[in-house]
Amino acid sequence: MAADPRPTRLGPQQAAPAQPMPTTRLSAWEIVQLARHPQRPKAPEFIEHLIVDFTELHGDRLFRDDPALLAGFGWFEGQPVAVIGPYKGRDTKENLAHNFGMPNPEGYRKALRVMKLAEKFGRPVLSFIDTPAAYPGDDAEERGQAQAIAQNIAEMSALRVPIVVVITGEGGSGGALAMGVGDVVLMLENAIYTVIPPEGCAAILWRDAGRAQEAAEALRLTARDLRGLGIIDEIITEPEGGAQTDPDAAMLAAREAVGRHLGALAALPVETLLERRYQKYRIIGRQVERLSRAR
Amino acid sequence: MAPWLRKPNISASQRREMPAGLWAKCPRCKNLIYQKELERNLQVCPKCGYHHRLSAAVRIAITVDEGSFTEFDAGLTSVDPLGFSGYPEKLEEARRRTGRAEAAITGTGAVDGFRAVLVVLDFFFMGGSMGSVVGEKVTRAAESARQQRLPLITFSASGGARMQEGALSLMQLAKTSAAAARLHAEGLPFISVMSDPTTGGVTASFAFLGDVVVAEPGALIGFAGRRVIEQTIGRRLPEAFQTAEFCLEHGLIDMITPRDQLRAQLSRLLRFFGAPRAEVEATA
Numbered sequence: 331m332a333a334d335p336r337p338t339r340l341g342p343q344q345a346a347p348a349q350p351m352p353t354t355r356l357s358a359w360e361i362v363q364l365a366r367h368p369q370r371p372k373a374p375e376f377i378e379h380l381i382v383d384f385t386e387l388h389g390d391r392l393f394r395d396d397p398a399l400l401a402g403f404g405w406f407e408g409q410p411v412a413v414i415g416p417y418k419g420r421d422t423k424e425n426l427a428h429n430f431g432m433p434n435p436e437g438y439r440k441a442l443r444v445m446k447l448a449e450k451f452g453r454p455v456l457s458f459i460d461t462p463a464a465y466p467g468d469d470a471e472e473r474g475q476a477q478a479i480a481q482n483i484a485e486m487s488a489l490r491v492p493i494v495v496v497i498t499g500e501g502g503s504g505g506a507l508a509m510g511v512g513d514v515v516l517m518l519e520n521a522i523y524t525v526i527p528p529e530g531c532a533a534i535l536w537r538d539a540g541r542a543q544e545a546a547e548a549l550r551l552t553a554r555d556l557r558g559l560g561i562i563d564e565i566i567t568e569p570e571g572g573a574q575t576d577p578d579a580a581m582l583a584a585r586e587a588v589g590r591h592l593g594a595l596a597a598l599p600v601e602t603l604l605e606r607r608y609q610k611y612r613i614i615g616r617q618v619e620r621l622s623r624a625r
Numbered sequence: 626m627a628p629w630l631r632k633p634n635i636s637a638s639q640r641r642e643m644p645a646g647l648w649a650k651c652p653r654c655k656n657l658i659y660q661k662e663l664e665r666n667l668q669v670c671p672k673c674g675y676h677h678r679l680s681a682a683v684r685i686a687i688t689v690d691e692g693s694f695t696e697f698d699a700g701l702t703s704v705d706p707l708g709f710s711g712y713p714e715k716l717e718e719a720r721r722r723t724g725r726a727e728a729a730i731t732g733t734g735a736v737d738g739f740r741a742v743l744v745v746l747d748f749f750f751m752g753g754s755m756g757s758v759v760g761e762k763v764t765r766a767a768e769s770a771r772q773q774r775l776p777l778i779t780f781s782a783s784g785g786a787r788m789q790e791g792a793l794s795l796m797q798l799a800k801t802s803a804a805a806a807r808l809h810a811e812g813l814p815f816i817s818v819m820s821d822p823t824t825g826g827v828t829a830s831f832a833f834l835g836d837v838v839v840a841e842p843g844a845l846i847g848f849a850g851r852r853v854i855e856q857t858i859g860r861r862l863p864e865a866f867q868t869a870e871f872c873l874e875h876g877l878i879d880m881i882t883p884r885d886q887l888r889a890q891l892s893r894l895l896r897f898f899g900a901p902r903a904e905v906e907a908t909a
């Protein structure tokens with residue numbers, strides 16, 4: 331509703347139901363390190379373990395196939411789903427081949443193409459997110475990185491099938507949100523989701539990338555912070571020490587959460603689903619209205 | 626002087642934004658320009674055509690028909706939701722310097738007789754960055770356009786998402802884009818005008834979602850920052866990289882329109898899209 335005169339409070343003030351939490355609290359910077367841990371299970375491994383008979387689809391039909399982003403169909407617990415996720419590699423060789431999981435515009439356009447197929451065939455979308463950023467390259471800019479991201483965000487906000495998002499590692503700004511608009515956003519305990527990497531934030535605000543630790547705290551980028559802000563819906567617990575210590579346990583927890591939410595979303599009529607999704611983002615960060623002294 | 630400029634309805638803040646003194650130095654050609662002449666020329670350098678950045682208030686004054694603008698949500702101000710060090714001070718300073726509560730002015734107005742909902746970002750307020758309030762104002766404006774069945778026109782001037790509100794700022798990309806998508810779904814026109822600079826999260830959301838995307842000459846338009854890209858690719862970028870002209874060449878925007886022709890251009894587009902007239906049109 332446009333000019334709602336009521337004072338509005340929301341987002342941060344929304345109460346989050348209590349969730350069991352591990353006793354040891356890591357600092358934001360320690361969590362950043364875990365989210366980027368080389369041995370941490372990446373989106374391709376989540377797809378490999380959670381999706382049966384994954385069939386990859388290639389190309390955006392406009393420019394090329396982006397190796398930094400995986401998209402296709404498969405079966406999740408007996409249910410056909412569309413799956414998207416950036417391809418962060420396990421070693422340098424894989425990372426070079428897949429551009430460190432940083433998609434170009436054609437990657438986002440491939441993801442959109444597959445999501446539109448999901449819509450056509452009434453299949454839910456499962457998005458696994460682990461990307462440092464959209465690729466900051468001159469060619470990416472030439473091909474419309476911003477437009478590709480904007481288009482995905484807008485289309486996902488109105489896609490007529492359920493979307494479940496799982497942030498498994500790094501949720502790097504717009505490049506992550508371009509795969510991250512959904513009905514339910516889940517986040518692994520030691521994943522991060524941020525508007526800017528802490529190093530970049532420190533460099534811009536304080537002209538000192540060395541103050542990244544401080545920026546990591548200030549940005550409130552951990553799952554626990556984001557749950558409190560109403561930006562994510564649920565935290566997926568990781569084994570003590572991080573997902574890399576026991577990837578199977580982390581994936582089992584993810585499977586349980588995804589299954590539960592997909593089941594609940596399937597029961598909603600599509601118009602209800604879309605209105606709920608719109609409102610989910612609509613209420614984030616509304617402010618307390620007050621008369622401005624500046625006027 | 627164009628007739629609609631004679632009595633700009635927000636003249637006080639327009640003056641505030643002007644540097645003191647009778648003469649202004651053009652940042653591009655370095656010529657000294659008589660302030661009055663610059664003002665008459667819509668802040669476009671008469672020597673080299675450089676489009677000076679405009680405050681939101683000046684943009685509205687030079688865009689809407691005289692006396693037609695009604696502002697929405699003027700009192701909506703940011704809180705410091707994350708307790709981000711230094712943010713309240715920065716907000717306070719921006720409020721003091723601009724005389725505005727936030728980095729966006731929204732409202733309804735008529736553009737050459739066409740009623741529209743307008744969103745204008747103000748680069749002079751924390752770099753026009755989009756935090757929760759800017760996102761909220763853009764979204765409310767789009768929702769108002771939808772309710773009133775009016776076209777939406779956005780004028781962007783922004784460095785992107787506001788870091789000090791963290792992921793809350795990032796979520797404003799989703800919120801504003803979803804509202805823009807609803808306009809499209811209902812067949813309402815949305816024209817996006819990008820002025821210098823329009824970068825980061827604003828480009829990756831509503832600004833690139835217009836039915837028609839118009840840019841001012843020479844405007845910086847891009848997603849990633851020049852320095853980040855240069856570090857990534859290990860090369861220097863050409864001067865013209867991420868300019869409006871670069872974007873036009875690469876098919877990212879529809880047109881580049883000089884400031885003195887912008888109103889006519891908007892009018893032409895609104896007429897084509899069948900936008901409602903503010904008053905009954907004289908029969909030809």
Ligand SMILES: [Zn+2]
Nearest residue numbers: 651654670673
């Ligand atoms: Zn000049």
